[in-house]
Amino acid sequence: MNAPSPLRPPMTRPTGRFMLAHPAHAIALGFGSGLSPKAAGTVGTLWAWAAFLVLQPWMNEARWGLLLLISLPLGWWACSVTARHLQAGDPGCIVWDEILAFWLVLWLIMPTGWPEQLLAFALFRYFDAAKPGPVGWADRLYHDMDPSHARHGWAKAGWGIMLDDLVAAFCTLLLIALWRSF
Numbered sequence: 001m002n003a004p005s006p007l008r009p010p011m012t013r014p015t016g017r018f019m020l021a022h023p024a025h026a027i028a029l030g031f032g033s034g035l036s037p038k039a040a041g042t043v044g045t046l047w048a049w050a051a052f053l054v055l056q057p058w059m060n061e062a063r064w065g066l067l068l069l070i071s072l073p074l075g076w077w078a079c080s081v082t083a084r085h086l087q088a089g090d091p092g093c094i095v096w097d098e099i100l101a102f103w104l105v106l107w108l109i110m111p112t113g114w115p116e117q118l119l120a121f122a123l124f125r126y127f128d129a130a131k132p133g134p135v136g137w138a139d140r141l142y143h144d145m146d147p148s149h150a151r152h153g154w155a156k157a158g159w160g161i162m163l164d165d166l167v168a169a170f171c172t173l174l175l176i177a178l179w180r181s182f
Contacts, residue, residue: 098128
């Protein structure tokens, strides 16, 4: 018996109207950063960086920890709902995964100056885009399934969207920790 073929990316890009039609869409699309016609993941990561710096004066370790803790299940839900509404397993316009993962990176490397933040950005984007080693493994875990044919398929798709970026964040943090140790 042949396995169902993986879903294809959405044929049309979501619009601002789509984003505003459901709270999950606004979250998953990074409050508009995922609507970028090119390099949505990079734009979402830049949005995460800017939002982190804007929020930083009002945040402390506990608040960042709470925000990240809440953002993980909220993002999982938002990515699952939005992927289902777009009928795509991992649409490129969903950028909440980049936002959450890069916030985690910044939270754990701060305080630091612009050069190390830029290094973190470059490393994270490399791991997220190229998907070497463990990032590629995490991406493939859920990427090849058709969520519409699997039990709890859209929830699995939402988790799959989030997982590879969390692994990319871990790899980024590992390299920064090694760099700092030398």
